Amino acid sequence: MIERYRDIVIIYEEKDVYVVSCDSLGAIGNKPEDRLKDDEESVGRSVIKVALSEALCVGAKPIIISDTLSVEMNPTGEKIIKGIKSELEENGLGDVMLTGSTEENFETSMTGVGITVIAKIPIEKLKIKKVKSGMKVGLLGYPRVGIEVLTMKDLLELKDYIMISKCDEIVEAIPVGSKGIKYELEVLKKISGLNIIEEYPEDLDVLKSGGPSTCCIVVYNDEDARKIQKLTDKPFTHIGKLA
Template structure:
């Protein structure tokens, strides 16, 4: 059994045909407790923390089979609300046949909301969309980077949706899909290029803040063939960021 880490993913080769994909996310100080900085319902906390881990697994081409929630608070009322939020996100993602398990803190009282999420998925190895770029690709951002209260104050269509992700996954000319987190678009583009051993070219005058946190993965980067992009038929906010290629590598 071979295990490796790529970006925020852990990949486990189960056999020649199947790969397990594992991703996680943590969330602290977001809730309704006295010590929380961002005051929102724990339902929202659970929903958006689950979104991050789910997107990581789904964007790799895998099917989520298990999701764990490690809640650092009491079950009632905080834990119950968090779990309801997780279940709502699973519903939005179209995931129903899944093991949902977790734990809560019942020994001590807490003054701040804390949550950890782990998602586990399975994929046919040949369909895994990780380090999969064929020499050159255009990089496209779908969604707008939002963090904190901005996530709640913006229209849903400004966040990339599961329907868009599923549409992209169906085309072999979409080589990789990378959820963007707190380190921003530029960081994820750099990691994508490094992991694929390609040169990154970032276009000028993009019109989007590529250094800003995208919070609960309100943005994904799609690495696509130029031919696919020329026939682009994806709904939602889209920005052409740049490209990755073999260009200039020989001189480095």
């Protein structure tokens, strides 16, 4: 059976499931028409986080990453790939198989990257559809976008998503992207069939883009709140409870 769940595709087999996630990046880099200037290795490091975060949040371990680079291999592509490999190796994912392609037929003036992740997990460990009434809803990290991603320190990194993936006390985790916290809370309501009593602080902008998964909604039991708060060195915000 194949199922679409949030922004991922889940392929069910007898004992295991495969999770497919993807993301894209455009106009960020060092080419003439890039809107946000950033070095290519940094682009490589950041571009894999979104697709990986989606797979990690359901508990799956990545096994293959495909990078489709809309730039030439030398020098831009090589630098982006170096960033991707460095980020994987530094986070204990150096055994993930990497494949991809580059644009060699035409000169490009703007950076573009597509990422697809294939991950795998035993079916009984899949972290979806297990939320219940009374569970708490929190936010790890903070929504950041654009230049904030390069300058702020309160956004989630790949290492944080690995911690989320390994945390048994987190019942469901939803990375927040360009549609913002409010949208993802509505998704949580829809997939759980429950209402959310919203209790987030007034200064939290729930409509703001979360950029490249700079924060993550997490669902947990009340007795596990302290462990969730200390899971990462990033901000934790209580935002509601399921009812």
